[in-house]
Amino acid sequence: MELTEKLDIKVFILFLLKNIREPLEYSTINDIVIQDNFVNYFNFSICFGELVESGQIEEIPGEKSTYRISVNGEMAVENVEMRLFTSVREKALRSALRLLAFYKTGNRITSSVSEKDGGFMLNCSITDNTRKLLDLNVFLTEKYYADTLKSNFDDRAENIYKGVLALLSGDVNYIFDE
Numbered sequence: 001m002e003l004t005e006k007l008d009i010k011v012f013i014l015f016l017l018k019n020i021r022e023p024l025e026y027s028t029i030n031d032i033v034i035q036d037n038f039v040n041y042f043n044f045s046i047c048f049g050e051l052v053e054s055g056q057i058e059e060i061p062g063e064k065s066t067y068r069i070s071v072n073g074e075m076a077v078e079n080v081e082m083r084l085f086t087s088v089r090e091k092a093l094r095s096a097l098r099l100l101a102f103y104k105t106g107n108r109i110t111s112s113v114s115e116k117d118g119g120f121m122l123n124c125s126i127t128d129n130t131r132k133l134l135d136l137n138v139f140l141t142e143k144y145y146a147d148t149l150k151s152n153f154d155d156r157a158e159n160i161y162k163g164v165l166a167l168l169s170g171d172v173n174y175i176f177d178e
Contacts, residue, residue: 001038001085002037006043012092014051015092017068107126113150119140121139121140122139124150
């Protein structure tokens, strides 16, 4: 279910920021909002900008700008957050908190595509401060496909990591439930 109405998208963004309760970089907010495909990137960008302009989201200047919901944003979303289906609110918040926890552990995500033996080698890895958590190499014949998979890994590394663990453990319900 994709949210397409501007009001719903703004409510969705404010709902998540209200419940996360910490300043976040724009890229992290973007990752949180679009990860479950309730909102696409284009609509997120437009609505986020409008929320900043209207003062419902405030920028906290610093070395890296971060954003948080303002008092006005909290008051505004309080009255309309029920506009969103409970299932959407719960799933999005659960996913957001899981993604933030993944980022906070110091995990680093890297990926690359290189030419090899008449095709392309995609390498995807996730490391924390002391070890490699995932190291995946896939040979592909088409550069476009390799680049598409790389982009998907970069955007959804946490979900891919959990999906690999679910498949290896036989708990494939994770893949279909999420």
